[in-house]
Amino acid sequence: MGVTKKILVIPGDGIGQEVTAWGKKVLETIAANYKHTFTFDEGMMGHVAIEATGDPLPEETLNKARQSDAILFGAIGHAKYDNDPTLKVRPEQGLLKIRKELGLYANLRPIKLFDDLLQASSIKPEILQGADILFFRELTGDVYFGEKKRSDDRATASDLMIYHKYEVERIARRAYEAARTRRKKLCSVDKANVLEASRLWREVVQEVAKEYPDVETEHMFIDNAAMQLIKDPKRFDVVVTGNLFGDILTDEASQIAGSMGMLASASVGDSVGFYEPIHGSAHDITGKGIANPLASMLSAALLLDISFGLKEESQRVIRAVDATLRQGFRTMDIANKHTPNDFVLGTDAMGTQVLKNLN
Numbered sequence: 001m002g003v004t005k006k007i008l009v010i011p012g013d014g015i016g017q018e019v020t021a022w023g024k025k026v027l028e029t030i031a032a033n034y035k036h037t038f039t040f041d042e043g044m045m046g047h048v049a050i051e052a053t054g055d056p057l058p059e060e061t062l063n064k065a066r067q068s069d070a071i072l073f074g075a076i077g078h079a080k081y082d083n084d085p086t087l088k089v090r091p092e093q094g095l096l097k098i099r100k101e102l103g104l105y106a107n108l109r110p111i112k113l114f115d116d117l118l119q120a121s122s123i124k125p126e127i128l129q130g131a132d133i134l135f136f137r138e139l140t141g142d143v144y145f146g147e148k149k150r151s152d153d154r155a156t157a158s159d160l161m162i163y164h165k166y167e168v169e170r171i172a173r174r175a176y177e178a179a180r181t182r183r184k185k186l187c188s189v190d191k192a193n194v195l196e197a198s199r200l201w202r203e204v205v206q207e208v209a210k211e212y213p214d215v216e217t218e219h220m221f222i223d224n225a226a227m228q229l230i231k232d233p234k235r236f237d238v239v240v241t242g243n244l245f246g247d248i249l250t251d252e253a254s255q256i257a258g259s260m261g262m263l264a265s266a267s268v269g270d271s272v273g274f275y276e277p278i279h280g281s282a283h284d285i286t287g288k289g290i291a292n293p294l295a296s297m298l299s300a301a302l303l304l305d306i307s308f309g310l311k312e313e314s315q316r317v318i319r320a321v322d323a324t325l326r327q328g329f330r331t332m333d334i335a336n337k338h339t340p341n342d343f344v345l346g347t348d349a350m351g352t353q354v355l356k357n358l359n
């Protein structure tokens with residue numbers, strides 16, 4: 001029996017607009033093929049929303065988000081703000097606010113290497129082969145949400161790194177539950193040798209670990225973790241870490257999968273699920289029609305699985321991406337010198353190939 005669901009699409013800025021169109025087409029195709037009824041609405045966020053309303057997250061978008069069964073998001077950001085740190089209203093505030101308002105405290109970032117992309121990474125194939133990591137990035141705490149201050153003379157600034165026990169507990173439990181379904185290894189990443197917030201983090205993870213004696217726990221400092229990730233990615237199974245460290249480590253980990261354009265994510269917590277590529281609005285390639293749409297299409301796969309429980313449909317999308325890569329098609333970011341020119345596709349041609357394999 002088909003399911004009936006309401007999906008809010010928030011394309012955002014830059015390549016967010018270009019790639020989210022393909023994530024949406026995946027959902028439309030799945031609905032048609034499996035006789036589900038998905039209704040779509042659209043919301044504004046980021047620079048586009050500031051231009052239209054003055055607010056990076058208009059109340060209308062937030063209300064639509066609250067009333068939907070799942071949200072597919074693209075990316076926000078504009079060069080204008082990146083190059084002018086004095087601007088007070090900024091696109092990123094919209095994304096941070098929606099994460100907080102919807103209680104999206106757990107950001108799952110699977111690092112999945114498709115077999116045919118073994119040569120796409122700048123890391124040696126023998127180091128990469130078999131790597132499969134699931135990051136749990138805490139998403140509603142840390143320096144991103146702590147108090148921000150600037151002195152009257154503007155010469156001193158601070159962002160408070162703050163964690164509460166309950167915030168660490170709930171993300172740790174989710175990570176341990178996931179580890180139980182995988183290789184039963186969990187690595188908690190912090191900077192407990194220096195930071196008090198990290199010492200709380202480690203203390204709480206050590207407590208939660210007692211509930212999961214079947215899972216092997218390792219604690220690692222962030223600087224070491226950044227190195228180990230590239231040295232030997234296979235040593236990691238589930239990684240749980242804070243907002244800032246998780247943001248940085250997963251951009252690094254995207255090189256294990258070949259490109260930023262390959263990594264999807266799911267943000268979950270108290271209510272509706274929110275799905276987005278891990279990348280940003282990529283000013284350097286915006287408008288060129290070359291952005292990789294696969295991260296958005298794979299975010300749609302996560303949405304089908306996690307928010308709607310449609311596992312077969314989700315796997316179908318992953319198989320279509322895999323088949324497209326097996327056929328040799330590549331966007332610029334995952335092509336190499338051996339890729340024949342006519343197999344290097346733009347955003348729309350790549351999206352079209354995946355949809356052909358989905359039908």
Ligand SMILES: NC(=O)C1=CN([C@@H]2O[C@H](COP(=O)(O)OP(=O)(O)OC[C@H]3O[C@@H](n4cnc5c(N)ncnc54)[C@H](O)[C@@H]3O)[C@@H](O)[C@H]2O)C=CC1
Binds near residue numbers: 261
């Ligand atoms: N979740 C979000 O909406 C995020 C937004 N941002 C914002 O995005 C803007 C640009 O930030 P950057 O630091 O440049 O990070 P970015 O993730 O947008 O781009 C980093 C690099 O990866 C490449 N890249 C990213 N996605 C790609 C794709 N789908 N296909 C091919 N190549 C891809 C870009 O061309 C660029 O060279 C900023 O305004 C930033 O604040 C940054 C990260 C996350």
Ligand SMILES: CC(C)CC(=O)C(=O)O
Binds near residue numbers: 092247
């Ligand atoms: C743009 C930021 C708010 C966050 C970010 O880089 C991310 O979530 O990956």
Ligand SMILES: [Mg+2]
Binds near residue numbers: 247248251278
């Ligand atoms: Mg990021």
